[in-house]
Amino acid sequence: MSGSSLPSALALSLLLVSGSLFPGPGAAQNEPRIVTSEEVIIRESPAPSVTLQCNLTSNSHTLTYSYWTKNGVELTATRKNASNMEYRINKPRAEDSGEYHCVYHFLNAPKANATIEVKAAPDITGHKRSENKNEGQDAVMYCKSVGYPHPEWIWRKKENGMPVEIVNTSGRFIIINRENYTELSITNLQITEDPGEYECNATNSIGSASVVTILRVRSHLAPLWPFLGILAEIIILVVIIVVYEKRKRPDEVPDDKNGGEHLMHYHPQFKTDS
Ligand SMILES: *[C@@H]1O[C@H](CO)[C@@H](O)[C@H](O)[C@H]1NC(C)=O
Ligand SMILES: *[C@@H]1O[C@H](CO)[C@@H](O)[C@H](O)[C@H]1NC(C)=O
Ligand SMILES: *[C@@H]1O[C@H](CO)[C@@H](O)[C@H](O)[C@H]1NC(C)=O
Ligand SMILES: *[C@@H]1O[C@H](CO)[C@@H](O)[C@H](O)[C@H]1NC(C)=O
Ligand SMILES: *[C@@H]1O[C@H](CO)[C@@H](O)[C@H](O)[C@H]1NC(C)=O
Ligand SMILES: *[C@@H]1O[C@H](CO)[C@@H](O)[C@H](O)[C@H]1NC(C)=O
Secondary structure (H helix, E strand, O other): OOHHHOOHHHHHHHHHHHHHHOOOOOOHHHOOEEEEOOOEEEOOOOOOOEEEEEEEEEOOOOEEEEEEEEOOEEOOOOOEOOOEEEEEEOOOOHHHOEEEEEEEEEOOEEEEEEEEEEEEOOEEEEEOOEEEEEOOOOEEEEEEEEOOOOOEEEEEEEEOOEEEEOOOOOOOEEEEEEOOEEEEEEOOOOOOOOOEEEEEEEEOOOOEEEEEEEEEEEOOOHHHHHHHHHHHHHHHHHHHHHHHHHHHHHHHOOOHHHHHHHHHHHHHHHHHHO
């Protein structure tokens, strides 16, 4: 018995009565049904192991293979020809959270999938401890996270130890947010207002995390300091020599012969040195 051999009116009425008995493309009743285990929330790190499950409960096509994906990427070595699927996560951590799919491929039919969400509070896995720049330059700070759902990001600056949301009156603050990444740029650094502790805060439905980056801003003159140091040394040397000479001369006045000889020797030596 086949649906396509019946008159269309009869086929339609039979379909309405008996549902998935009559497979046909595009009919909602014929879509594979997948039953999944519940969503998982990872609360400790590492947590006790969890097992994700998908069972194909109603299906009219020949299964060719099935596999698991995480965030859209096929998980290696999960490909099988099985309608009941299991995926075990040992000692799950925040980085194991994400959107898992079980995917079923059929012979001559579209593939089907179901979603299991594995959630965890954000964990900030990368940031700069400090950023050191000169005034007038630009500073770039960033944070990246693991943890699903992807967090909302907030940047704050500590004022007297209390984090306060950044105010952009000067228009020098630029924030770029991606799903698991945030970047704060400060242009044309000001030595009076900008140095301090900047905090990035990641918050999702499960929890939140924050880390601090210390921004140091040096004066324009800072790169000149080594040069100024040498200059100061030269000046001090010259002053010492001049003072030494001025002091020496009056002593040498009474003794004409020795003084003259001494000065004659002394001068050429001074010239070659300088
Ligand atoms: C899937 O099927 C297996 C075996 O019949 C059963 O133990 C398991 O509980 C089922 N899982 C779900 C999510 O229905
Ligand atoms: C998968 O298993 C089903 C049922 O046992 C079978 O009909 C089908 O041919 C198998 N597919 C492959 C690709 O082995
Ligand atoms: C799951 O199915 C949806 C809807 O058909 C599709 O957009 C998505 O790409 C599928 N996901 C995977 C991992 O196959
Ligand atoms: C700050 O103001 C500048 C200039 O108006 C703008 O381009 C930038 O997006 C603003 N930054 C934030 C975080 O709102
Ligand atoms: C962050 O998200 C992007 C795209 O959503 C992904 O390619 C990347 O692997 C993620 N990185 C981390 C550390 O989760
Ligand atoms: C992050 O910001 C949220 C919302 O302002 C706050 O409730 C939470 O305590 C902050 N988390 C951390 C770790 O500072």
